[in-house]
Amino acid sequence: xxxxVHTEPQxxxxVHTEPHWDMVIExxxxxxxxxxxxxxxxxxxxxxxxxxxxxxxxxxxxxxxxWFFIQxxxxxxxxxxxxGNLAGISTEGIPKPLFxxxxxxxxxxxxxxxxxxxxxxxxxxxxxxxxYFPRLIMPLSIVLSNLVRFFVQMLLxxxxxxxxxxxxASFNLNLYALLFPVLVLEMALLGLGLGMIISAMTTKYRxxxxxxxxxxxxxxxxTTVIYPLSVAREKYPGISWVIEANPxxxxxxxxxYGFLGEGTFSWMSxxxxxxxxxxxxxxxxxxxxxxxxxxxxxx
Numbered sequence: 238x239x240x241x242v243h244t245e246p247q248x249x250x251x252v253h254t255e256p257h258w259d260m261v262i263e264x265x266x267x268x269x270x271x272x273x274x275x276x277x278x279x280x281x282x283x284x285x286x287x288x289x290x291x292x293x294x295x296x297x298x299x300x301x302x303x304w305f306f307i308q309x310x311x312x313x314x315x316x317x318x319x320x321g322n323l324a325g326i327s328t329e330g331i332p333k334p335l336f337x338x339x340x341x342x343x344x345x346x347x348x349x350x351x352x353x354x355x356x357x358x359x360x361x362x363x364x365x366x367x368x369y370f371p372r373l374i375m376p377l378s379i380v381l382s383n384l385v386r387f388f389v390q391m392l393l394x395x396x397x398x399x400x401x402x403x404x405x406a407s408f409n410l411n412l413y414a415l416l417f418p419v420l421v422l423e424m425a426l427l428g429l430g431l432g433m434i435i436s437a438m439t440t441k442y443r444x445x446x447x448x449x450x451x452x453x454x455x456x457x458x459x460t461t462v463i464y465p466l467s468v469a470r471e472k473y474p475g476i477s478w479v480i481e482a483n484p485x486x487x488x489x490x491x492x493x494y495g496f497l498g499e500g501t502f503s504w505m506s507x508x509x510x511x512x513x514x515x516x517x518x519x520x521x522x523x524x525x526x527x528x529x530x531x532x533x534x535x536x
Contacts, residue, residue, distance in 0.1 A: 312337075320463045320464070321333040329499040335401055336465075336493070340461065341462065342394050343462075344485070345386075346421075346428070348428070351453060352453055354436060358436050409497070410498065412495075414495035423510065423514050426514050427517060433522065434525075461486050487503070
């Protein structure tokens, strides 16, 4: 007997599963989104960039980190001779080196944050075009690496304070010096915000990159780095409001008032300066986030 076995064809079903990704990069998002979670996720990269910037500054140099002291020290000597002695600009009874060192220390940090952040897109266009990471890490790394230099220069300022205190110089360290962290934060945010705005604009208008360094130097003379605000009010009452409107002026004046006991301190001026700084920072973030989406096509 021949047995015929009929078998039913087997149905093979394929199950399609959606791929699972650890991270999804989307081209659009809220321009006010700071991507704090992404920045925290890439915090190792942030510290690596800070370390790279700090090390590269004095690598293959003879004096190394001492350069952080040399620049403000010789600038202070120059300002003391030219503005203090030759021009005879008053320092309100404060020893001239202390007066100028206080202004230079604050101004250097703000100016460095501003000038280096203002070229973020141009300087990192090749990296931005190949690798993804939160773009905000770049300007943040600049602010943090400059903060290291700022504290090194603050050490020089403290050493000068001790030196003049031993010599019996007249200055008065007071409780307003406790505002120091607020002043540092304001300088950092102001430099960061203005730098991001300029960086975003230079992707379309290259000429701005050439004007930044020159503009920052001019801006210094519109700030109370080499003269006290009281002198500006006394000699030029008609235009002193321009100097007072500069948001970095109350920061420097408060710094001097807290550490040296002389200067023009006002809670209102400091508050207005802080409010302007916050607005500039928010506007800088908005512009930065907007431009980073398509800047690679224009840089």
